[in-house]
Amino acid sequence: MNDSLAVDAEHLTKRYGDVVAVDELSFTIAPGQIYALLGLNGAGKTTTIRMLLGMVRPTGGRVSLLGNRIRPGVCAVWSRVGYLVEAPAAYPDLTVTENLETVARLRGLTGDKPITAVIARLGLEPYAHRRARTLSLGNAQRLGLAKALIHRPELLVLDEPANGLDPAGVAEIRTLLGELARDGVAVLLSSHILTEVxxxxxxxxxLDRGRLVWTGDTTDLVAQARPRLSVVVRDRAAAAAALHTAGHAPAAEGEGLLLDSEHALAHPDEIATLLVAAGCPPLRLAVEQDDLETCFLRLVGPQ
Incomplete structure (x- = not known):
């Protein structure tokens, strides 16, 4: 166990009968880091978060938060953790302010300052005296985030934090989480929206089917969105042979060929000339760029 880490999970596993929901999952999060668990619906994101928060007992493995091993009866660490898991919960007939007052009392906070501060930070001033049941999905999500942040946690765990928010709200949450990370707060979030993550x-x-299939810096994933030269010809085998003879390494995809060398990308005209000379004139030749969703689907494979 590394006491300097905000999250230290090792070989976390959860089985429900014959179904393995989370399979030997290991990862760490340092203070000031924003770590995203990314996966399709059913990949195991929420189950993982529930195990981290002690809501679900792991079948195997261990997890420590802020240097504290999570096990039944260990409660001290929760005063340093904020969380929002799945749908935000609130007392429907209490106002936004009254809901936050209730959370503040449970957290042992005194005075109005924590409540007014978090209302302002989440842009909830216009709704402070609205009953929770009248809030839109987006504003209910803001209230849930306010409850998670009211005690200024050192670790913030969020399951789909942008759920129900409009584009402006998503941008605000992105700015907020960035500010928290710069202040040293560790953030763990789950999402299936790759571009926002x-x-x-x-x-x-x-995550794919409960297993961690890739982990790394966000820049490493973005770098996988590589450009390539897409070539469509009538005789793919003959075109591939001509390209191989000229020192290129085409890869088959669909009905065409792909080239990703720097020379081919910089000189598509040479590739066209080469193919025409080989008797395989291209029907289509274009430089394409993978989007992030393509990279993600390449990692998780066919479903």
Whole structure:
């Protein structure tokens, strides 16, 4: 166990009968880091978060938060952790302020300052005296985030934090989490929205069927969105042979060929000339760029 880490999970496993929901999952999160668990629905993200928070007992493995091993009866660490798991919960007939007052009392906070501060930080001033049941999904999510942040946690765990937010709200949450990370708060979030995660997280772990299939810095994943030269010809075998003879290494994809060498990308006209000379004139030749979703689907494979 490393006491300097905000999250230290080792070989976390959860089985439900014959179903393995999370399989030997290991990862760490340092203070000030935003780590995103990325995966399709059913990949094991929420189960992992529930194990980290002690809501679900692991079948195997261990987890420590802020230097504290998570096990039944260990409660001291929760005063340093904020969390929002799945749908935000609130007392429907209490106002936003009253809901936060209740959380503040449970957290042992005194005075109005923590409540007014978190209402302002989450942009909830216009709704402070609205009953929770009247809030839109986006504002209910803001209230859930406010409850998670009211006690200024050192570790923030969020399951789909952008759920229900409009684009402006998503941008605000992105700014907020970035500010928290710069202040040394560790953030663990789960999402299936790759483009938003790539703009926010510093590290990403990709889950597929309960297993961690890739982990690394966000920049490493973005770098995999590589450009390539796509070539469509009538006789793919003859075109591939001509390209191989000229020193290229085409890869088959669909009905065409792909080239990713720097020379081919910089000189597509030479590739066209080469193919025409070989009697395989291209029907289509274009430089394409993978998007992040393509990179993600390449990692998780066919479903």
């Amino acid at each position: 790539a703009r926010l997280a510093t590290r990403i772990g990709v």
